Structure formats: C-alpha cells, structure tokens
Amino acid sequence: MVTNQEKLAQPKLTQPGTRANKEVMRLAASWYIAMPSLDLGKKPIAIELFGQPLVAWRDQTGRAAIMDRYCSHLGASLAVGQVVDGCIRCPYHHWCYDSSGECVSAPELEHIPPKARQATYYTIEKYGYIWVWYGSKVPLFPLPEFPSAEAQRHKYMAFRYAYATKTTVQRVVEAGGCDYYHAISLHNFKMTNPSQFTIFNNQDSANDSEPVIQKEAYLKFQLKVWNRFMFEHNLLGPIAQILGLSADTFTFQTDIWPSGCRMTGFADNNEHETLKVLFCTTPINENMTIAHFFVMLRKTGNFLLDIPYSLIYRLRSRIISDEDISVLDTIKHDGGGAYIYQDRGVLEHRKLYQRWVDKVE
Template sequence: MAERSTRVGRRPRAAVVAGREVVVWRAGDGAAVVMDRFCPHQGAALELGRVVDGALRCVFHHWRFDGEGTCVAAPATRRVPHGASARVHPSWEGLGYVWTWVGSAAPEYPPPDFPHLDRRSPAHRRYRFAFDTNATARRVLENGFDVPHFPVVHGIAGDLRLTWDAEVDKHTIGTRITTDSITLPAPLDRRPGGLGRLCLHLRSTPSYQVLTFELNDRPVAHELLAVTPVAQGRTTMHGWTVMPRSGGLLGSAPVFWGYRLQHWWGTRADLRIYRDATETDGSINTSDDEGVLRFRQFHRRWTGGGRGTGQPVRRGEGGTVSRRGWDEAQDV
C-alpha cells in the first residue's frame, strides 16, 4: 500500500513503495493518484508542487500533470512537448488505504478482499495497527507460517498441526494451523486445561495476507496484514484487526482489549528478533520448518524469474497506465 486514505489530499505527499519513490495526491475528481515522485521535465520533486485545477503542478516550471499522468499545461514553454507525461501507477482505494502496484504496467493479482470492515457486516470492534521493522517483506509474511516459533516466542502451547488449503489461484497460498487444546501464557489464560480448540486460517499473497482466528469453531478475530517495503531491509507492516461483537465472553470489551494487548505484545516480540536478524543460505532446516519453506517457495515464484516483490513490483519497467489499471486487469 502507498498511504492511509485520510492522509491523501490536495497537497501531494512523497512516499516510497518497494524502493520506488512516488508522490500521492488527489485529482480534481477526488481519485487518489500514485505518480513517480520526480518531474519528467527537469527532475523537481513533485511533492513541492500543488494541485491546480485538478492537476499536479510542478514547482519548478509549473508544468501540470493530470490524474492519468498527461502533461496538460507547460506555461514556461511555447507548447507542450508531444508525449510529455509522468508515470502513474495503478492504484485502488479501499479499506482505509490507497493501494498501489509499482513496476509492471498492470497488476498481476487483485487488491485484498476483507469484507469484515464493510458497514453491512455484523457489528464488530476494530483497530488499525502499523509497525516499522528492519525485516524484509517476505520475512514478515512468512512469520505466520512458522509453526515452531509460536510456542517458543509467544508461549502458545499445544499440539500445533499444519494443513494446507487446496490452491485456489496462483497468487494465494493458504493453510490452517490447528490444535485441540491451546494454552496461552499467563495472565492471559488461567483456565485449567486451556481455552479449547484453536484454528488459525491464513491466506497470503506476496504482499498481503488475511488471517482468521477461531476458538472452538467460533471466529474470534479477523486480521488484514499488508507489507510496504520502503527501503532495502526496511518494511512497514500495517493493517486492521476486526473482532465480532456478540453475546458471551468472547464478544466482550475485556476480551477485545486483552486480544489487542496480546497482539501488540506478540508483534513487539517478533520485531525485537527482526531488528538484528540476518538472512541465511536456507540449507539447515527440520521437518517442522515445512510452513516457512513452502511459503518461501511460493514467494520466490513472484520475486524470482522476472516476478515482482512487495506491493508488488516487477523487475523491469512497464508502460504508463491509468489509475484505473487495477480494475482493468481482468486476467489476474
């Protein structure tokens, strides 16, 4: 993703997505635009400009670019050069964010489907989260597939089992991590014998994933986790957690705040490890590493051989496309 929707307005904002510098702004029709940061004329930073008559005006020579990237005015020159344009990346606005695809000319898979934030969905409590880390985007996403780290890092005890979903499409990998009796670290769980059956259903693309936590076959929380690789070895992980409001203890406010505290505590424990971790050659593994290894193989299909990484990006350059490009990419 490029930016939170509430932070995108008529004043352009600079951002970095998958190592690419962009500028995010709103055109005259209110649509969010994600454009290369520097003016194609003389390279001025476009966030120093302003939106005039629905187009982004460069501060240097007042060239103006519309939401499609076309130069619509160049007052300091006799005529607008033929074909003058700034590169616009496909974008989609939803779930409180502006999402973008940088690199290739068209997206290779769709933006996230997370209906739990829909106003028509059952009543719920929710919170937004964001963390910066030195880890790569892949390491952040593979964490949920790393079954052995749950008892060691997070104190979640139980006979954890990994079951893979049948492949639904080429851009998603899914698994269920289950146990018949889960025990959380004190003071979160004081019940003898544990809390009951747990199922974590995890569906991941190369740049975002949706998680559903079930306790005794009842959904307790839904999470959307997205990653924005902002520099080499630096990633922002952010998204939403949604917990249904319902009768009984699991739908109560104390459980919501307890879950939120546990989420923060657990994420901080992972970030503390990420801070100083390094990449290995991947040659030393055990059978318990199946989840991580299979996710890495899936992720490599997109990051290697010309595929992209992150939000996601493809090696090599594509042509300029309209901001409607995500909707127009029907073959993903």
C-alpha cells in the same frame, strides 16, 4: 487480472513504474499498501516506496495517485507543489501532470515535450488503505477481498496497528502468516497437544466464508492448536479465562499471497469465526518494511465483555509485535538452510514468492 470495471476506473498509465532495483529489493509482483487512507489529505505528500522517492496526491475526484516525486522538466519536487484543477502542479515552472502522469499543460509552451511524463503506479483505495500494484503496468491478479470490513462491519470490533522493521517483505510475511513454529518458541504459546498444520491444494478444500483468490497467486493453510492459544501469553491467559474469553481449541485458516495474507480464526470449532485479520506490507526500501494489520473481533453479544476482550487482544497484539520486531530487525535477509518439517509453510510461501518475483517486468 483486474475486472473491466476496475480498468475503466483507473487512469491510463504512462509507465509501469517498476524501476526499483530488482536485485536489491527482490520484490514480488503483488499488491502492497502505500499508506493508510487517512494519511493522504488534499495536499501532496512525499513518500518512499519500493526504494523510490515518490509523491502521493488526490485528483479532483479524490482518487489517490502515486508517481515519481521529481518533475521530468528540471527535477523539482512535486511534493511541495499544489493540486490545481485536478492536476499536480510543479512549484518551479508550473508544469501540470494529471493522475496518469501525463503533462497536460506548461506555461508558454505550444508543444509539450514527449518526455514530459511521470512514472505512475496503479492504485486502488479500499479497506482504509491506499493499495499500489508493483511489478507490471496493470495488476496480474485482483486485490484480495475482505468483505467483513464492509458489509458485516457491525458484527465486529475493529482496530488497526502497524510496525516498521529492518528487513524484507518476504521475511515479514513469513513471520506474520507462515511460521507457526516461532509462536511456540518466541511467543511462548503453550500447547497441550501437537498442533495440526495443513496445506490445502485448493481453496475449496477448507470450509471458508471468504471469496476465492486467484489460484496461482495464493496458498491456503490451516492451523489447529490447543490450550487457549489465543490468549496464552503472560498474564493475559488467566485474565481471559476469568472473563470467559478463553478457548480450548483454536483454528486459523490463512489465505496467503506474496505480500500479505487474510486470516480467519474459529474458537472451539464454532461455526462463527472469532476474528478476521487482513495483513499486508509496505516495502519502503531494501532495509525497511512496514507491516499493517486490520483486525476484526466478533462481538460477544455482551457489551461488558466486548470492552475487555478488545483491550486484551490489542495488548496481546502489541506484545507479539514487539517480540517479532526484536528478531526481524536483526535477522539475515537470506539466512538459514537447516529446514525441518515445521518449516513447510515457510518453504511453500518462498516458492510462491519467487514465482511472482520472476513475473516483475
């Protein structure tokens, strides 16, 4: 559940805002990224999210609001309206709505019709993104924390990237956080020993510096691999090895929730993590999902190495994303069935995802 402080800071919502076709979208109740914070300025913008036409805008405090795009009066687009006195004003008849979706004023009307409301979503702005809760009137679990992006930012080199793909949230999260098996085949990672994949029953089972996520909303995986997994890709492996940036073993710890995950990587059993990744999704419609990655690489302590280190990892991320897109754009949304032992992470996430699909109101 959300904290009392978050409840007080959030405007009272007029409707749950979960009118997407449940059978078509099959979205889990969860946190999703609406857009990067920098994409929303002072003017309203039209967006599509959850298969719905919406409008995003900022009130007088700068808080992001996301609601139905078309005015409850005669259907004019609020995206071409203006923000006036902290409310979004319809361009047609100048009806004004506050950030909770309530119509607070309309020219020459003493009594505003009860139906003069816009369905509005619960939003939080954090880590450089505008997040939106889908599935119920108020969030059923808090936004997972990523404290390294704030208090410890000076220790890392950070970059963001995103890609769009023609498939579902579930498939994108599987590829980004659960399916280590495809790294060997699709991404051609070479391993001298069999990888070790562990599913933890609770978050305390692994040595983790990240805050706990609500138990019923997440899974915890650990993957240990050998032979310079981090950079063993085309020419990047030899270059990284020459620069002294390779590692003999690499361990990933992943906290995964229905719509994204938080990953921490350790090289050669180092007590300090090598990288941290925040990964989440934007469900545009049933055939389009955007994957967002916020990557933080721990600085090496040598400025001359930090630059090539960051460039190599960025290039590696781009190559891997392109390879994933080539498959995800053509994958069958509900295909498969001949499961093997290496699929247990995917299958565990599918059970988690379905539990939260069932929670959608």
